[in-house]
Amino acid sequence: MKNKLRVYRAMHDLTQEQLADQVGVSRQTIVAIENNKYLPSLGLAFKMARLFEVQIEDLFIYEDNSGSLNDGI
Amino acid sequence: MNTKTFHRLRVGITLFVLAVVVIAVVRNTFALAVAGALAGMTFIALARSKARVLIDEREKIVREKAARMIYTIFTPTIGLSAIILLLLDRNRLFYLEFIGIVLAYLTLFIIVLYAISYAFFDRKYGGEGDEE
Numbered sequence: 001m002k003n004k005l006r007v008y009r010a011m012h013d014l015t016q017e018q019l020a021d022q023v024g025v026s027r028q029t030i031v032a033i034e035n036n037k038y039l040p041s042l043g044l045a046f047k048m049a050r051l052f053e054v055q056i057e058d059l060f061i062y063e064d065n066s067g068s069l070n071d072g073i
Numbered sequence: 074m075n076t077k078t079f080h081r082l083r084v085g086i087t088l089f090v091l092a093v094v095v096i097a098v099v100r101n102t103f104a105l106a107v108a109g110a111l112a113g114m115t116f117i118a119l120a121r122s123k124a125r126v127l128i129d130e131r132e133k134i135v136r137e138k139a140a141r142m143i144y145t146i147f148t149p150t151i152g153l154s155a156i157i158l159l160l161l162d163r164n165r166l167f168y169l170e171f172i173g174i175v176l177a178y179l180t181l182f183i184i185v186l187y188a189i190s191y192a193f194f195d196r197k198y199g200g201e202g203d204e205e
Contacts, residue, residue, distance in 0.1 A: 029129050
């Protein structure tokens with residue numbers, strides 16, 4: 001899974017800390033998502049998409065074999 | 074109190090409890106070790122209630138993976154240790170046989186506990202029925 005979180009965060013002039021506060025997760029989680037180390041839950045993905053006023057598909061692009069923390073769960 | 078302060082406090086309390094337990098073991102006073110551990114747990118519980126500690130979904134997954142890895146490593150290790158200790162010469166090393174029995178029961182206890190918690194969470198997250 002790839003994502004454009006960093007791009008949308010920059011477009012909305014948000015820091016990782018501010019985005020984390022707004023969606024109710026830690027800054028480390030935002031860092032992990034941006035670096036494709038962690039796949040967010042559906043709920044968190046919707047929250048972020050809603051925050052940036054885009055569709056989930058605009059924010060996350062599905063690909064096989066991403067090697068994230070929660071792959072294979 | 075934020076998460077960082079809480080983590081620092083927790084490390085401090087842990088070191089304090091460790092020091093108390095070491096002193097208790099050296100002086101051979103069991104009550105001091107228990108009192109130190111209880112005091113440490115109370116302080117950590119108090120600090121946690123005051124702190125706004127955020128446990129988000131990534132943290133939960135990390136904890137789940139760590140717990141699973143501990144189960145995967147720990148259970149076969151103590152199981153094999155139990156078998157080896159039980160197979161040793163029981164006439165000369167009877168105390169090792171006793172430790173082996175304890176470890177064997179501990180292994181069974183962990184496996185049963187895992188099976189019960191697995192069944193519980195399986196039911197909780199909708200794994201009990203076949204209805205469409």
